C-alpha cells in the first residue's frame with residue numbers, strides 16, 4: 001500500500017486537522033466486543049486499529065458469552081474471538097444511545113467459529129428496532145459475515161435485535177456505531193445498505209480506522225486489464241465524504257487507453273434494488289501541458305451526465321447521484337469512457353455502492369414505552385420477551401400487551417395490559433395513567449395493596465378493569481362509576497363500597513363547568529369581533545383580546561345541559577360515537593386537545609376528535625363554537641360534520657382527510673412522500689384560498705388563529721384543507737397546557753405584534769401563513785435554538801444577504817424548481833411575515849401572487865429534464881461481504 005510521505009504532508013487543510021483530532025478520540029464511537037468475559041479488561045485497545053473495544057454487558061440484559069474454537073482463534077482479530085449467543089427468548093436486543101437526526105454507520109459482525117463444538121452454523125434475523133434489517137445465514141460462511149448500514153436514527157435510542165427464526169441459536173461477535181457528518185450520504189427515502197466499498201489498488205490491505213476517520217472499511221480491488229498508478233504526494237481528501245488519503249493515492253486506469261474502465265456486478269436475488277453510487281476521483285499523475293484526462297460516466301450503457309469530468313490535481317472530487325439508480329434484471333454496469341479530446345485514459349480511485357433499505361415501521365409511541373418500562377421497573381418484572389419494541393413487529397409483541405396498529409407510519413399504542421397472576425406487590429403503578437389509550441387493564445390475582453387510584457376513572461377509553469384477588473383498601477373512587485365500564489373488584493376484603501348511591505346519582509346529574517375569566521372575556525371579544533366585522537366587512541379589522549395569564553375562577557353551573565343548539569341532527573350520542581369509531585378501534589392522531597379516531601358515518605369516513613373535559617375551558621364556548629363552525633363550508637377547509645356532548649363526553653366529528661399533513665410531506669416523516677415545488681405551490685394557493693374564505697367569505701368573518709403546517713391536511717389528491725380553525729377560543733391549542741391562558745397559536749407562528757398590542761386579527765393569520773410559506777420553501781424548522789438565527793424569518797433574512805436562492809431552498813427539491821417562482825414566493829412569504837401588520841398583504845393579494853408563481857412553475861415543468869448532478873468543488877467526499885464486482 002502506498003502512503004504519503006514527504007514535506008507535503010505538513011500542508012494539511014484545517015478541516016482535516018479537526019477531524020484527525022476527533023478521530024483520535026474516537027468521539028462517539030461505540031465498539032462492542034460481544035461476549036467479552038467479565039474477568040477480562042474492558043475497555044481494551046485493539047492493536048491493529050487502536051480502537052477501544054468494550055464489553056457489551058451493559059448494553060444487553062440477556063444472552064450468554066462464548067468463545068470460538070481455539071484452533072480458529074489465531075485467524076481473527078481479538079474482538080471476533082468471543083461472541084454472545086442467545087439460547088433463551090425469541091428476540092434479544094442491544095440498546096444503544098445515538099444522536100437523533102445524525103447519520104450513523106452501524107455495523108454488526110457474526111462469526112460462529114464452532115463455539116459450541118456442535119459444528120452447526122446458525123440462521124436468524126437481524127432487526128433494527130421494529131424493522132427487519134437482514135437475514136443472517138452463516139452456513140458456508142466459515143469466516144463469518146457482516147451487515148453495515150448508514151442510517152439516521154429517529155430518536156436518541158437505537159435497538160439492534162437478534163431474532164430466532166428456527167432451531168439454531170443467534171450469535172453476534174461485534175457491534176459498532178460511528179457517528180458521521182450530516183451533509184453526506186443523503187437519500188431521498190430509506191437508509192443505505194453497504195453493497196461494496198473499494199479502493200482500486202493491487203495491495204491486499206483493507207483500510208479502516210485510523211486511515212478512515214469514520215472507520216469505513218475499504219477493500220483493495222484490482223483487475224488484470226488495468227494498470228495501477230500511484231502518487232507519493234499528499235492528496236487532499238477534505239470534503240464531506242473524506243475517504244482515506246491512502247485510498248486516493250492509488251488509482252486504476254485501463255491498460256489499453258482506448259478501452260473504457262468497466263465495473264459490473266449482478267444482484268439477481270434482488271433485481272429491484274435501488275443504488276446510490278459514490279465515486280471518488282483525484283488526478284494523481286503529473287500531466288504535461290499537452291495532456292488531458294477527461295471522461296464521461298456511463299451507467300448501464302447510458303451517459304450519466306452531459307458534462308465530462310476532469311479530475312483536479314491531487315484534490316478529491318466526489319460524484320454522487322441525488323436520486324437512486326436501478327439496473328435491469330439486477331445486472332449493473334458502470335463505465336468510465338474517455339472523451340475524444342482526452343489524451344489519457346479514464347481513472348478511478350475509490351468507489352462505494354449502496355442499496356436502499358427501508359425501515360418504514362414506526363416505533364411504539366415514545367411516552368408509552370417510557371410508561372411500560374416504568375411499570376416493569378415498579379414491579380421488578382423480568383420477562384425475557386420484554387425486549388425491543390413493545391408493540392411491533394406484531395408477532396414479537398410483548399406478552400401481556402395488546403396494541404393498536406393504525407398503519408406502518410403511525411406509532412402503535414398500547415390498548416391492553418394484562419398482568420394478572422404476575423406476583424405484583426405494592427401500589428397500582430401511577431405510570432399506568434400514561435397509557436392513555438388503554439382499553440383493558442387486568443391486574444387480578446396479585447398482592448397489590450393501597451387504594452384504587454382516582455386516575456383510573458379519568459382514563460376515558462378504559463372499558464375493562466379487573467383488580468380482583470388483591471389486597472386493596474380504601475373506598476372506590478367516584479370516577480369509576482361510569483357507564484360502559486366493566487369493573488371487577490371482588491376478593492379485596494378491605495375495599496369499601498363506594499359512597500351512597502343517592503349522592504352518586506346527584507353528582508352525575510350535575511355537570512361541573514369550569515370557566516375562566518379569560519374565556520368569558522374571549523367570548524365577549526368574539527362577539528365584538530362578530531359585530532364589528534359584520535358592520536365593516538373589512539379584512540383588516542382587529543380585535544382587542546385580554547392579556548395572557550389570568551387566574552382561573554371556578555364556576556359551578558348546576559343547570560342541566562339542555563341542548564340550545566339548533567342543529568340537532570348533527571348531534572350524536574356517545575353510544576353513536578362508540579359505534580361509528582368501532583369502539584375507538586383506529587387512532588389516527590393526537591391533537592392538542594385529545595386523541596383522534598377514525599370512524600364512519602353513513603358510509604362516509606370521519607375523524608372523531610375526543611375532547612377530555614379538562615381540555616375545554618367552558619361548555620358554553622364549546623356550544624357557541626360548534627354552532628358557528630357547523631355553518632362554515634369551503635373546499636379548502638376541513639368541515640365539521642357533527643359533535644357529541646353527552647355528559648362528560650365531548651367530541652367533534654370532522655370530515656376525514658386521509659393523506660397526512662403538510663409538515664409530513666415536507667420532511668418525509670411518517671413515511672409520507674416529499675412533495676415537489678409545483679405541488680407545494682398548489683397547496684399554498686389552496687390553503688390561502690381557505691384562509692381568504694374565513695377572512696372575507698364567512699359571516700361572521702373568522703380568524704383561524706393557528707395556521708401552521710401541521711394544520712394543513714392533504715387528501716388523496718394532495719388537495720389542501722385547513723384544519724382546527726376557530727377552535728382556539730375555548731380550547732388551548734398546540735398541545736400547550738396553560739389552560740388558564742388565552743394565548744392563541746403556536747410558538748414561532750404567532751404574530752409578534754400580538755405581544756405588544758394584544759391585537760389578534762386577520763393579519764395575524766397572514767403572518768402565520770408567511771411562516772408556513774417559508775417552511776414550504778426551505779423545509780427549515782420554524783424555531784431551532786441551535787441555529788444562530790433561531791427563528792426561520794431571521795435565518796432566511798441572513799441567507800438572503802448571500803443572494804443564493806439554492807442555499808435557501810429545501811435541499812430535498814434537488815434544485816428542481818423555477819427560480820423566478822421561488823424568488824417570488826420567498827418575497828411574498830417575507831412580506832407576509834413582516835413584523836408590522838400594516839405592511840402585510842391581505843390573503844386575497846397572497847392568493848393572486850401565489851397563482852402567478854404556480855403558472856410560472858408549471859410552464860417550466862413542461863420543458864425540463866433531470867440530469868445527474870456533478871459536484872466537483874474542493875469540498876465535494878470488506879473483507880467478507882462476497883459482493884465484489886467483476887471488471888472487464
Ligand SMILES: *[C@@H]1O[C@H](CO)[C@@H](O)[C@H](O)[C@H]1NC(C)=O
Nearest residue numbers: 099100101102103181182786
Ligand atoms: C447533525 O444533525 C443533528 C440533528 O439535526 C444535530 O444535532 C447536529 O448538531 C448536527 N451535526 C453537525 C455536525 O452539523
Ligand SMILES: *[C@@H]1O[C@H](CO)[C@@H](O)[C@H](O)[C@H]1NC(C)=O
Nearest residue numbers: 075076140141142143144880
Ligand atoms: C477464510 O479466511 C481464510 C484466511 O483467513 C482464507 O484462507 C479462506 O479461504 C477463507 N474462507 C472462505 C470460505 O472465505
Ligand SMILES: *[C@@H]1O[C@H](CO)[C@@H](O)[C@H](O)[C@H]1NC(C)=O
Nearest residue numbers: 225254255256257258259260
Ligand atoms: C485497444 O483497444 C482498441 C479498441 O477496442 C483495439 O482496437 C486495439 O486493438 C486494442 N489494443 C491492444 C494493444 O489491445
Ligand SMILES: *[C@@H]1O[C@H](CO)[C@@H](O)[C@H](O)[C@H]1NC(C)=O
Nearest residue numbers: 288289290291292342343344
Ligand atoms: C506531448 O509532448 C511531449 C514532448 O513535449 C511528447 O513527447 C508527447 O508525445 C506529446 N504527447 C501528445 C499526446 O501529444
Ligand SMILES: *[C@@H]1O[C@H](CO)[C@@H](O)[C@H](O)[C@H]1NC(C)=O
Nearest residue numbers: 258308337338339340341342
Ligand atoms: C467523438 O468520436 C466519435 C466517434 O469516434 C464521433 O462520433 C463523435 O462525433 C466525436 N465527438 C466529438 C465531440 O468530436
Ligand SMILES: *[C@@H]1O[C@H](CO)[C@@H](O)[C@H](O)[C@H]1NC(C)=O
Nearest residue numbers: 401402403404405415416585
Ligand atoms: C388484540 O387486539 C385485536 C384487535 O385490536 C384483537 O383482534 C386481538 O384478539 C387482541 N389480542 C389479544 C391477545 O387480546
Ligand SMILES: *[C@@H]1O[C@H](CO)[C@@H](O)[C@H](O)[C@H]1NC(C)=O
Nearest residue numbers: 418419420440441442464466
Ligand atoms: C388476562 O390473562 C388471563 C390469563 O393469563 C386471562 O384469564 C384473562 O382473561 C386475561 N384478561 C383479560 C382482560 O383479557
Ligand SMILES: *[C@@H]1O[C@H](CO)[C@@H](O)[C@H](O)[C@H]1NC(C)=O
Nearest residue numbers: 367371374430431432433434
Ligand atoms: C407521564 O408522562 C409524563 C410526560 O411524559 C411524565 O412527565 C410523567 O412523569 C409521567 N407520569 C408517570 C406517573 O410516569
Ligand SMILES: *[C@@H]1O[C@H](CO)[C@@H](O)[C@H](O)[C@H]1NC(C)=O
Nearest residue numbers: 421422423424445446447469
Ligand atoms: C401474596 O403474598 C403471600 C405471602 O406474603 C403469598 O402467600 C401469596 O401466595 C401471595 N398471593 C399471590 C396471589 O401472589
